[in-house]
Amino acid sequence: MLSATTKETIRATLPAVGAAIGDITTLFYRRMFAAEPGLERDLFNRGNQQQGGQQKALAGAIAAFAALQLEPDQARVDLILSRIANKHASLGIQPAQYVIVHKYLFEAIAEVLGDAVTTEVAAAWDELYWLMAETLIAMESGLYQAADVADGHVWRQVRVRERRNESDDAVSFVLTSLDDTALPTFSPGQYLSVGVHLEDGARQIRQYSLSSAPSSGDWRVTVKRVDAHTLPDGSATPPGEVSNFLYRNLFEGDVLDVTTPFGDLVLQDDDAPLLLISAGIGCTPIIGMLGHLAETADPRSISVIHADRAPSSHAHRAELAELVDRLPFAVMHRWYEDLGARRPEDGLREGRADLGDITVADGTRAYLCGPLPFMLGVREALLDKGIAPDNIHYEVFGPDHLAPARS
Ligand SMILES: Cc1cc2nc3c(=O)[nH]c(=O)nc-3n(C[C@H](O)[C@H](O)[C@H](O)COP(=O)(O)OP(=O)(O)OC[C@H]3O[C@@H](n4cnc5c(N)ncnc54)[C@H](O)[C@@H]3O)c2cc1C
Ligand code: HEM
Secondary structure (H helix, E strand, O other): OOOHHHHHHHHHHHHHHHHHHHHHHHHHHHHHHHHOHHHHHHOOOHHHHHHOHHHHHHHHHHHHHHHHHHOOOHHHHHHHHHHHHHHHHOOOOOOOHHHHHHHHHHHHHHHHHHHHOOHHHHHHHHHHHHHHHHHHHHHHHHHHHHOOOOOOOOEEEEEEEEEEEOOOOEEEEEEEEOOOOOOOOOOOOOEEEEEEEOOOOOEEEEEEEEOOOHHHOOEEEEEEOOOOEEOOOOOEEOOOHHHHHHHHHOOOOOEEEEEOOEOOOOOOOOOOOEEEEEEHHHHHHHHHHHHHHHHOOOOOOEEEEEEEOOHHHOOOHHHHHHHHHHOOOEEEEEEEOOOOOOOOEOOEEEOOOOOOOOOOOOOOEEEEEOOHHHHHHHHHHHHHOOOOHHHEEEEOOOOOOOOOOOO
16 A cells, blocks of 8 residues: 555646656666567567557556556456556566566656656655556566466466367468377466567567367367558558468478466356457367366356458368357357358348347346457447446456446
């Protein structure tokens, strides 16, 4: 907990710091990477840095954490920090690295805010930083312990047992241990990090959700190749670095660097009716969850909703239908923007997903994964249908700058 004086200083300076936090985090990363280029090359996701997503996520998290010290809401603090701690654990972040981040963050704060940073102001934000850092360090240590690894030692090598096309641009890889010993188990919905050495010498890391059920013993990930595309302003974006690397270079028998699974989008341990909603490659954690529910012959009412561009781009399309068939009380609704020559039928429609006629039982828990605009729309629709905000769980396939902003 912060001291009373610190709280008052944070209260007085939060508007100014909050207004400048975007500039502060941008400058922070620039300074840190100039001094420690290895961090940008080998640890941070340089695609997120180019797009500004990570700067926004860090800014949002710090501002929200500060505001939550003034108007406490422990559930929100836990939600924000759990997301970060899981991501950090999946990257093997260690306590000593918090000192490095502190150094460059506070240099950036001093440079952006100038004379406004008096000794008293600096001390108050310092206390806040360490409160946040120490809470994260403790959570990460708990995650490492639960995964039975020493702090930060999350990497291992696995072998690709099988590679399979899952759609016109997604491919799955079944991963197995090098020595045929069992891989650690995981909770359906979790992800692992994959590290690859790219042609320019960088070692870039990305996360991929497990699309298999824990009972299979193997880990399966499904990777969608991210193509270059043209933005509405006419500028072009480059092809995704790691997804294309994996798509082009990873085949049966190859060895891959991955981490132990982490992630907090996991099926809660209760018997609430379920709504599993995905779009595009966001199907992966949902397929993992469904695989687990089918294996355990779960007797709950389960509605599965998936939206995609077309049947040809729908990864795990046949597997989804097969898993729903195996569940006694599950129904499936699919929307494709382009159905091709197929005709709409019960549960299969053309256009964008519309939850209008989906009925929702009391106490339903919803699990969402897909592009941000899709999830925002779905979340609004679910709130309108009376689902409690705490019962809506989601995964973002990138830096989550929404968690801190969510009401
Ligand atoms: C928890 C989690 C789970 C995930 N699960 C999955 C999964 O199951 N399957 C899956 O396929 N993906 C998943 N992802 C996404 C995955 O981690 C990668 O983000 C994805 O594969 C793209 O990585 P990349 O290296 O190919 O693209 P990057 O090189 O990181 O590029 C990402 C985007 O940024 C754009 N970009 C890069 N540089 C610039 C620039 N200079 N200017 C403008 N735009 C730029 C690229 O064009 C591209 O659109 C998950 C992510 C998270 C966080
Ligand atoms: C109090 C200190 C810190 C805060 C508040 C913080 C906050 C965050 C946030 C909000 C994210 C995005 C999480 C998501 O949405 O998935 C993140 C990711 C990350 N953090 Fe931290 N972090 C801190 C310390 C550190 C430290 C010490 C390191 C190690 C150098 C580190 C390395 C990373 C990396 C590599 C990512 C993933 C970046 C990406 O994928 O683009 N963080 N952190």
